[in-house]
Amino acid sequence: MRTAMQFFLFAILISNAFSQDSKELNTSKIQYTPLPMIGSAPETGLQYGANLTAKFNLGSNKKIKPSFISLTLLNTAKNQFLAISKQEIYTDNWKFVGLIDYKKFPENFYGIGSKSKIQDSTMISWTKLESELRAMKRLNEKSFFGAQIIISSLDTVNILGNKNDYSNVLGFKGGSFTGIGASFNYDTRDDPYTAKNGTFIDAKMNFLIGDYKHTYIEIDGRKFFNKNNKVLALQGKIYSTSGSVPFWALPKLLNQTGNSFIFRGLPDGRYRDNNAIAYQIEYRHSFQNRLGFVLFGSTGTVFESWSSMSESKLKIAYGIGLRYQLRKDSTENLRLDIGFSPNEPMGLYILFKEAF
Secondary structure: OHHHHHHHHHHHHHHHHHHOOHHHOOOOOOEEEEEEEEEEEOOOEEEEEEEEEEEEOOOOOOOOOOEEEEEEEEEEOOOOEEEEEEEEEEOOOEEEEEEEEEEEOOEEEOOOOOOOOHHHOEEEEOEEEEEEEEEEEEOOOOEEEEEEEEEEEEOOOEEOOOOHHHHHOOOOOOEEEEEEEEEEEEEOOOOOOOOOOEEEEEEEEEEEEEOOOEEEEEEEEEEEEEEOOEEEEEEEEEEEEEEOOOHHHOOEOOEOOOOEOOOEOEOOOOOEOOEEEEEEEEEEEEOOOOEEEEEEEEEEEEEOOHHHHHHOOOEEEEEEEEEEEOOOOOOOEEEEEEEEOOOOOOEEEEEEOOOO
16 A cells, blocks of 8 residues: 555655646647556556547537557556546537557456455466457537447457366357447536546447347436536446357456446456446545545446346445546646455555546
8 A cells, every 4th residue: 555655745746847838749739648557456466557549620610539558568466457548529510439459458257247255266377368349429519429340359258266066157168259239328428537526327228240240239428517626527337148158258347448347346347247237436535735535336247137137146346446637738647546445455556537
């Protein structure tokens, strides 16, 4: 914990050196924010790396939300490596959202379902490359509709532990799938990075073919209330799949690749199944000196089918975090979150942007 606090302060100093005045870095009004990254999770041990985010505006007026492109490179104490690029680009008439993710990642596999136990886990190793690129046409000031393409590939899983019965899990022999889908966005947030007011709804449905033919539905709803820089943030997510879904594509309560930090305090992939439903609440308090703190809590579960949802075990997680506003003229925060869940190891996250 002491080391995490020291690194959080070090990250603040480094980010300040690059973000005191964005004009010093680029006269075209692109704000570059480089950040060292460190964290700890049960499935990775110590995480260390760097993130570079470029923020810019392509709209013809201030009503168009700012865009960003980020690149994260991360190594871990357990010889894991990941490279993730996220893009969210707004123009007068379009919104583009992208994710390109490469992972070489030994991890703990806990089995499938809400009743899996820590002692049932085994270490597995794999390499994965996946991408999702979305293009949505603006319908009005608040709404977008469009489509996406999806590519996902994973090599053969090596079981490093002694649970060889997992070799029959769908996806352990590797494979790939591709597909297309449809997306809808409704967004009245005052800021896409550190929202204080507004509503956000993102719904998408994907149709996948290849080695694993399946469909995937995801609905993400968020609501923000603000009073005197005291923000109450709410989020609910629903995932539903059908068909032949490989283990790496099953819905999870925590997925650190995407923007799914809804269960901070659980290991990544601790619970996964054909369907998942989760909620979180967060109280955000900001001070005038650019510092702040948050309190958060989550609840949810995974389940094989909607008819068996009542048989699943409800999970909870909770925690506390610190915030530091990187620039006086912008809202992006550096965040340090500490998450807990009963009978699970503590999760520690030092990242750029809010969890939602």
